[in-house]
Amino acid sequence: MKLKKLTIAFIAAISLIDTFSFNNEETQAASINTEAKKYKYSGVTYLYKMLKLEGIKYNKFPGVEYQNGKPEGIVVHETDDPGATATAHDEAIYFNREWQNIQAYVHAFVDSKQVIQMRSPDVGTWGAGQQANNRFIQVELCEEDSRDAFIKSINNDAIYIAKLLHRYDLQPDNACDDGQGTIWSHHAVSNFLGGTDHVDPDGYFEKWGYSMDQFYSLIKYYYDLQKKNTQSQSNLKDKDKYPNKTKEEIPVVQGAVTLGHDAYIYDAKGNNTKKLKYAGSPVVVMGYKMINGKKYYQIGKDQYVVASNIDATPKTVNKDTYLRTRTGEIEKQNKVKKGSRVLVYGSKITIKGQKYYALNATQYVLASDVN
Ligand SMILES: [Zn+2]
Numbered sequence: 001m002k003l004k005k006l007t008i009a010f011i012a013a014i015s016l017i018d019t020f021s022f023n024n025e026e027t028q029a030a031s032i033n034t035e036a037k038k039y040k041y042s043g044v045t046y047l048y049k050m051l052k053l054e055g056i057k058y059n060k061f062p063g064v065e066y067q068n069g070k071p072e073g074i075v076v077h078e079t080d081d082p083g084a085t086a087t088a089h090d091e092a093i094y095f096n097r098e099w100q101n102i103q104a105y106v107h108a109f110v111d112s113k114q115v116i117q118m119r120s121p122d123v124g125t126w127g128a129g130q131q132a133n134n135r136f137i138q139v140e141l142c143e144e145d146s147r148d149a150f151i152k153s154i155n156n157d158a159i160y161i162a163k164l165l166h167r168y169d170l171q172p173d174n175a176c177d178d179g180q181g182t183i184w185s186h187h188a189v190s191n192f193l194g195g196t197d198h199v200d201p202d203g204y205f206e207k208w209g210y211s212m213d214q215f216y217s218l219i220k221y222y223y224d225l226q227k228k229n230t231q232s233q234s235n236l237k238d239k240d241k242y243p244n245k246t247k248e249e250i251p252v253v254q255g256a257v258t259l260g261h262d263a264y265i266y267d268a269k270g271n272n273t274k275k276l277k278y279a280g281s282p283v284v285v286m287g288y289k290m291i292n293g294k295k296y297y298q299i300g301k302d303q304y305v306v307a308s309n310i311d312a313t314p315k316t317v318n319k320d321t322y323l324r325t326r327t328g329e330i331e332k333q334n335k336v337k338k339g340s341r342v343l344v345y346g347s348k349i350t351i352k353g354q355k356y357y358a359l360n361a362t363q364y365v366l367a368s369d370v371n
Pocket of ligand 1: 076127198
């Protein structure tokens with residue numbers, strides 16, 4: 001963000017370190033990443049929850065619509081706000097209170113102790129000017145005053161950013177040298193896109209003998225590690241069987257699952273016992289059986305439910321719409337854009353005379369709004 005200008009003293013400090021680190025830059029930076037990897041991730045604290053605990057009002061930032069409907073990458077910032085009062089906690093409280101006055105807001109503040117997510121990255125914020133705010137997620141690193149704390153903070157920052165890449169299906173690609181890619185510094189936004197003139201986090205990184213390129217390689221390291229972990233957890237046979245389906249769409253074959261739709265229980269001959277299990281109920285699938293050409297899952301001794309109450313069916317939204325509650329009320333905060341894909345369960349249900357599909361136990365979409 002860099003709300004303040006560099007002071008003369010700070011510039012002097014940088015040039016001293018520059019001279020000192022002329023020969024050691026590579027080793028220093030490499031050892032910073034090596035040391036960072038030994039630390040554990042602090043995890044994410046959500047601002048609204050943190051404020052609730054502290055009895056402070058959540059002053060919700062409205063959010064900027066992304067030009068492509070989703071983020072294209074992440075801008076790495078540094079607060080340029082030194083000192084003890086510049087922790088992620090204090091920055092978060094300050095921005096929550098002042099964003100209207102200072103006309104600035106970001107998605108997260110990160111320090112050595114925590115990652116505070118201010119706003120869902122599903123919407124944009126005001127972090128790096130008009131060219132970047134409707135394209136990228138904005139993440140602020142807070143200044144630390146010891147080397148150890150700095151290393152812990154960049155470790156948290158890199159892990160959080162790597163998770164964001166996975167969440168939005170983005171490949172790591174350093175945009176700092178060529179203005180193209182998913183990982184940007186605020187400096188790179190100023191260089192290649194304009195609309196802002198800040199150069200963070202370069203100066204702060206240099207102070208520790210570190211650079212954006214080194215930070216990018218730390219992000220890439222965690223991105224690859226997280227990818228490996230996800231792959232080893234998922235069932236590769238299913239992946240081979242359903243190459244074009246996401247994990248959610250792969251039919252459940254066995255194990256504990258949740259009913260996505262109210263389901264009648266049938267006996268082994270396909271007779272409806274008229275006993276109903278509600279959407280959201282946990283059931284254990286023991287296997288499946290075809291009864292009169294229809295697929296059922298066995299959930300108990302002589303107890304079966306129609307498989308579509310557990311297997312999701314993908315549908316495409318054919319107009320901008322909203323999700324609804326069980327009573328058909330519009331959920332204003334859950335707008336679904338035309339062209340989005342939703343996963344529905346079971347057959348259509350009727351709420352107040354209209355047909356809906358269930359997305360889960362509490363959310364529905366108008367059947368006429370999807371194909
Ligand atoms: Zn910045």
